[in-house]
Structure formats: structure tokens, C-alpha cells
Amino acid sequence: MTQRDRDTPLPVPTAESRPYWDGLRAHRLVLQRCAACKRPRHYPRPMCAVCFSLDHEWFAASGRGLVHSWTVCHHAFHRGFTSETPYVLVTVDLADGVRMLAPLAEPDASRLSVGRPVILDYQDVNDDITLPRFRIHE
Amino acid sequence: MTTLRDTAAVTGVGETRYTRGTEKSALRLTLEASLAAILDAGLTPSDIDGIVAYASGAVVAEDLLTNFGSDDFRFSATTPMGGASAVAALQCAAMAVSTGVATHVLVPLGRDGYSGARINRRVGQMRQFRVVSEFEAPVGANAPAQYYAPMARRHMELYGTTSEQFAEVALTMRRHAGLNDNALMRTPITVADHQASRMIADPFRLLDCCLESDGGAAVVVSGAERAADMPQPPIVLSGMGVGHPDSPSAITQRPDMTRLGLAKAAPRVFEMADVTHDDIDVAEIYDCFTYTVICQLEDLGFCAKGEGGAFVEEGRIGLGGALPTNTHGGLLSQAHVAGLNHVVELVRQLRGDTGARQVDGAEVGLVTGYGDLGDGSIAIMRRQ
Numbered sequence: 001m002t003q004r005d006r007d008t009p010l011p012v013p014t015a016e017s018r019p020y021w022d023g024l025r026a027h028r029l030v031l032q033r034c035a036a037c038k039r040p041r042h043y044p045r046p047m048c049a050v051c052f053s054l055d056h057e058w059f060a061a062s063g064r065g066l067v068h069s070w071t072v073c074h075h076a077f078h079r080g081f082t083s084e085t086p087y088v089l090v091t092v093d094l095a096d097g098v099r100m101l102a103p104l105a106e107p108d109a110s111r112l113s114v115g116r117p118v119i120l121d122y123q124d125v126n127d128d129i130t131l132p133r134f135r136i137h138e
Numbered sequence: 139m140t141t142l143r144d145t146a147a148v149t150g151v152g153e154t155r156y157t158r159g160t161e162k163s164a165l166r167l168t169l170e171a172s173l174a175a176i177l178d179a180g181l182t183p184s185d186i187d188g189i190v191a192y193a194s195g196a197v198v199a200e201d202l203l204t205n206f207g208s209d210d211f212r213f214s215a216t217t218p219m220g221g222a223s224a225v226a227a228l229q230c231a232a233m234a235v236s237t238g239v240a241t242h243v244l245v246p247l248g249r250d251g252y253s254g255a256r257i258n259r260r261v262g263q264m265r266q267f268r269v270v271s272e273f274e275a276p277v278g279a280n281a282p283a284q285y286y287a288p289m290a291r292r293h294m295e296l297y298g299t300t301s302e303q304f305a306e307v308a309l310t311m312r313r314h315a316g317l318n319d320n321a322l323m324r325t326p327i328t329v330a331d332h333q334a335s336r337m338i339a340d341p342f343r344l345l346d347c348c349l350e351s352d353g354g355a356a357v358v359v360s361g362a363e364r365a366a367d368m369p370q371p372p373i374v375l376s377g378m379g380v381g382h383p384d385s386p387s388a389i390t391q392r393p394d395m396t397r398l399g400l401a402k403a404a405p406r407v408f409e410m411a412d413v414t415h416d417d418i419d420v421a422e423i424y425d426c427f428t429y430t431v432i433c434q435l436e437d438l439g440f441c442a443k444g445e446g447g448a449f450v451e452e453g454r455i456g457l458g459g460a461l462p463t464n465t466h467g468g469l470l471s472q473a474h475v476a477g478l479n480h481v482v483e484l485v486r487q488l489r490g491d492t493g494a495r496q497v498d499g500a501e502v503g504l505v506t507g508y509g510d511l512g513d514g515s516i517a518i519m520r521r522q
Binding site: 008009010011012013014017042043068069070071072073074075076077078081084086087089091098099100101102103109113114129131132133 | 269271272274277281283284288289291292295337338340341390395
């Protein structure tokens, strides 16, 4: 485990989201899907917006995806990220059927384009929280 | 079928001076603007029997009532849509006055957004940002510029929209602000100035981002029949509506992140008002970022999706162009009163009261709001 030397906002897992955060902590991507119609959804929530089932299940996702969009953050709007700038946030269409937003594990966007393959990686913040990040899939 | 069309009118408008730095509270600023709007309507504060307060603000209706000496207050509501709230409030107020629930509804909005709680820092505390607070703030998305930048980048990658086209929006708003003595940023800027301004959240540079400011604005909405006997020329609300985007609580999960809630509301509202795009003489479009104007012009139907960048070129959205837009300078160069300043400006344009920046013969106009990750609101007004 690596302790980041910064004061950034941390997630507070809820009853609905805890399996997702527990998965990341174990360096596995675990996503939610409807138990009735099997449609995946993110972020975790109580009801399927297609069949309205209140039953859900969790599945192991691949973490592979294609770049949908991105931004390069030059200005930190939270003091905890000041030392990280510039950092890239990339929006990814996961092959698993949902999108994720996470930092890119390199400091500029020069190698990004829409459709570029990326793969999920993990960033341990402390003993309880691991955050997602993406690497370009060479 | 009943309709809200032409059943209510904006009968009073008011604004404070806009500043960057104040010792006045948000409530004091709200009261100043409200009093100006109420007097403009030929009323006194105790005539106000309804209030649609700003859901994201510090001031609630009770704060105003205490100061107004109201003794028969009948209607209190909020329209919680962030920057889309102010225009959505017009619809809410029209529903109240056209049904007899209230007679004169005040829509007030005052904020010490520069001197008090800075606008860009507050989003994490808002309930409607609960989802992004858990999943996106921890990875470094902490402010509107960072939430909206991927929408703009996607638009650029899909449609070839350029930063220079964003600059056209910034330059035009600045030029209009130069004609408005109650605008904060009046020094003309060039494309080169825009391109040289520091990067905030790529593709947004500093000059793509709206101001933070202190000040207040307010409008009074009354029934259309009553408005005919009030001192100001009635500016009738012909069409109103709101729209929520798909995946309203997280842009990341939105199937098409270049399409806003406004795209759903606009066709309904044009039909309700029974006007076409060619009828619109002046437009006040919520401009938290330059790109947001380009995207809304598409979602409003003034051009096809992907053509908004080209649409804003060649002076088309400037005074003298085909669609004069944000004639007061907008959030980018006048002030940030969450878009209620856009409503005030549209009413003044349709009254013919805006001096050097008046659009000749303006009779029909529209105003939009945009907020909370993509909610949209729109009103079409006309001078009767």
C-alpha cells in the first residue's frame, strides 16, 4: 500500500456502493447489474431504469475500454490536487457496458484520441480506499 | 386543453450594481434587487404574495417576507436546477399567477459569489451532486469546468469544433459588455488574448469561463390581464419549459454527452409559443462556458448538432448579426447572477430600454438556463 501525500476528497462507501469500492480495494473491477434483465449500470443505484427491478447483482468486469473523452486539469479546484496538476481525467466506454471517469496514468493527453484502447489500473490511497485509473493499452 | 401561453407577463425587473468585492450579504443584495423590480412594476413589497426563491442560494422566501411586511403571502416554491433555476422559475411563477394561486410572484436571486462562498467551491456540498461527489470528486473532478470540459472535448473531436470558435463567443460577450455600464468586464479582447489566457481544464481557458461576482437581480411575474393595467409595457411569457438530460446526475454516464436537457424542452416551447427560429430577434443564452453557448444553439435548433462552432462565426451572434446573443455581456463578461440577469436583459430588450446595445425592433426573444450537469430551461417572450 502506498500512502498518498495529499489531502483529497475520499469516497464514503454506502450500502449501495460498498461492493464496488471493496472490489477496487482488492484490485478487481466489480460492477452492478440488474438481476432480472442483466443490464449493467454505473454508478451503483437501487433500481433498473429499464425493467424497474429492485434486485441487483455484482459481476467481475474486464476493465478494458475505449476513450470516449477527456480533460487536462491545469487548475486545481481542490487544494489536495494542486501538486498533481496537470493531470488528465479520461472518460472511458468500458467493454463491460458502462462508462468510468478516472485519471490517466500519464501527465498529458498527447497520446489520447477518441476510441484509443485503455485498461483499468489501481491506485491505493490508504488501507481502506483504492481509486481507479487508466493506462493506455499498448 | 389549457395552456400557459400568454397567460402571464414579466411586469417588473431590477438589478443591483454588479461588483467583485462587497460587504453586503446575499440577503441585502437580494432585497435591493427585489425592491427595484417591485417599484419598477408599480407595486410595493407587501403586494408580493408569491416567491420562487433560488434553490441553490442562501436566501429563502421567509427572509424576504420578514422584510416585506407581507400579511397574506400565498405561494412559495423553488425550482432546483442550478443555473437553469431562474428561467424555470418563470414557468413556476406563471403557473401560480395564471391559476389565481397568487397575484404577483417575485423571482429574486442575490449572491455574494465573489466575496462569500465562491461559486466553484460549493458544488460538492449540494445534494444533486451526491453521485459525482462519491465517484468523481475523489479522482479529481471537483468543479464545473472539470465536469463540462469532457463534453466540449468530445464535441471538438466529433465535429471539428475549435478553440478559436469558443473565442468568438467570449469576444462577442465582451464587446456587448462594453456597451453596458453595469458589466464587470468591459475591456475588449481578441482571439489572441483568448488563446493566450491560461488553461483551466482543457479545452477551457480562463476566457472560456464565466465570472464570479457579487450582486442581485429580480423580476416580478403577474397575470397577463392585470399586466395590461400596470405601468410597464407587458412582456408576455409565450412559451416556457424545462428539460433534464439523460443520466441527469452524472455526465460520465450520459449516452450523448453533447446533448443537453434543453434539447428536449426547446421543441415543446417553440410549439407552445407558436414562433419559429426566424422570429427570434434576440437571445440570452446561459453562458457558464463559451462551449455551453455553442451546444445550446444546436439544442435549441438554430443549427444542427455539430454546426454550432461555425454558427457563432462571422458575427452571427453579435449585435447587428442574425441572432444577437447575450446583449448585456452574459455570465462571461457582465456578471454571474445564475442567469437571472439574462431574464432582466431580455425584458429590457423587448421594452426597448437598453440604449446603445438595443436590438432594433426587438419584439420576440428567448432566454435559456443551464445547470446541475445539464438541466435546461427556456422561455420565449414577446412584447404585446
